[in-house]
Every structure is written in structure tokens, then in C-alpha cells.
Amino acid sequence: MRIAGILLLWLLSPAGWAVTVLVLGDSLSAGYGIEVERGWVALLEQRLQKEHKDARVVNASISGETTAGGRRRLPALLARHRPNIVILELGGNDGLRGIPPQRMAANLAAMIDQARQAGARVLLLGMKIPANYGPRYRRQFEVVFQRLARDKQVAFVPFFLQDVALRPGLMQADGIHPNAEAQDEMLARVWPALAAMLN
Known part of the structure; x- marks a missing residue:
């Protein structure tokens, strides 16, 4: 049954790829301020092709x-x-x-639904914002990801930059974007949830 399923995915996927992973993100996934090939998405593709040679990654991040x-x-x-x-x-x-967090929630929910309607499973990466935005807005912002993961029952990483944000030596001078040295940590944060989906 597993072999038949893989064969079906191969037949249906572009260029014969059995698994295609689409990353839709912002500067954190687009590799802002670093060489793109050192970004976590590029590292993800390298790891996937080592462990699942029939996999590819499409990075649609901007x-x-x-x-x-x-x-x-x-x-x-x-x-x-x-x-x-x-x-x-x-x-x-x-x-x-x-x-407004409600607008962000509506957009994310719509994307989850769009992906599912197209036959894809979703991995949602949660985010936090700086303290200067105030405790009320910060709570409302963070809860959006938690509620969506629960209500839509999607795979979830609560805080994508858990082991990176505010850690000395892993952020660029702007204090917002991770540097090249942080990319392995970012991939390590995503990999367990993604690997479970692949398996």
C-alpha cells in the first residue's frame, strides 16, 4: 500500500517528484541579509534530498x-x-x-483551507513580536497561531525563532533577522514536525 501511494504521488507530482514542499514565508525564509544557499530553506532541501531523494522544496518566500x-x-x-x-x-x-490580529487570523485560516482543498497538508510556524508592542497586542498576536493550530488541526511549531531570537551571535545587526549561523537552529526547529508529516 505504501509503495502504491508513493507511486501515485510520483505520477501526480510535477517532474516526477514524490514529495513537494512549498514554503510560503517572509524575509526569515527568503534569506534576508545572507546568501540564499545558506538559508534554512536551502538547508531543508539539502537534508530532504539526503533522506528522501524524491523530494523537492519550492521556496516562494518574499x-x-x-x-x-x-x-x-x-x-x-x-x-x-x-x-x-x-x-x-x-x-x-x-x-x-x-x-489587527483578527485580520491576520482570517488570512492564515484562508491559506490553510486553500492548501487543504488543493490536497496539501499544512505546517504552521508560529511567531512572536517584540515587547515594545505592548502586552495586550502581543498576547492577541501569539494566540492567533495557537488557536489556528488547534481549530484547524494542523502541524504546528509554536515559536519558529525559539532558539534564535535574542541569542547573542545569531542575529543580524537590525535585531530582527537571523544571521547565517542561525539557519541550522531554524531548520532544527522545523524538522521534527516536518519529518513526522513525511513519515
Whole structure:
């Protein structure tokens, strides 16, 4: 049964890939300020192809992207790449711009639904924002990811930068973007949840 399932995925996936992972994110996944090939998404593709040689990663991340932008772009990406798994790494820019959490939640929920309707499973990466945005907004922002993961029953990483944010030597000078040395830690945060989906 497993062999038949893999064969079916191979036949249905573009270029014969059995597993296609689509990463839809912002600057954290686009490799802002570092060489793209050193970013966590590139490292993910390298690891996937070592352990699952019939897997590929499509990085559709754009620096500055918001959940609204991701929602607009996702349908075309799903139609073009036909991913089996969609990793959603969006929301940080919504928070930094003070966008109402309810609007961010609606956009993320719509993307989860779009991905599922296209036959893909979803891995949601949670985010936190700096303390200067105030405790009330911070709580509302963080709860969005937790509630979506629970209500939509999707795979979830509570805080994508858990082992990176505010850690000396892993952030760029702007204090917002991780440096090249942080990318392995970012991948390590994502990998367990993704590996469970692959298996």
C-alpha cells in the first residue's frame, strides 16, 4: 500500500517528484541579509534530498510579505507546484505593522483551507513580536497561531525563532533577522514536525 501511494504521488507530482514542499514565508525564509544557499530553506532541501531523494522544496518566500500577500499568491502557487506539504511562515510583518490580529487570523485560516482543498497538508510556524508592542497586542498576536493550530488541526511549531531570537551571535545587526549561523537552529526547529508529516 505504501509503495502504491508513493507511486501515485510520483505520477501526480510535477517532474516526477514524490514529495513537494512549498514554503510560503517572509524575509526569515527568503534569506534576508545572507546568501540564499545558506538559508534554512536551502538547508531543508539539502537534508530532504539526503533522506528522501524524491523530494523537492519550492521556496516562494518574499521579504516583507504579509499574510494578505501570501493569501493572494497562494492559489497560483498551489496550481503551479501541486505541493504535498505547505509550510506557512507568515505573520511577523503583520505584527510589526500593527495589523489587527483578527485580520491576520482570517488570512492564515484562508491559506490553510486553500492548501487543504488543493490536497496539501499544512505546517504552521508560529511567531512572536517584540515587547515594545505592548502586552495586550502581543498576547492577541501569539494566540492567533495557537488557536489556528488547534481549530484547524494542523502541524504546528509554536515559536519558529525559539532558539534564535535574542541569542547573542545569531542575529543580524537590525535585531530582527537571523544571521547565517542561525539557519541550522531554524531548520532544527522545523524538522521534527516536518519529518513526522513525511513519515
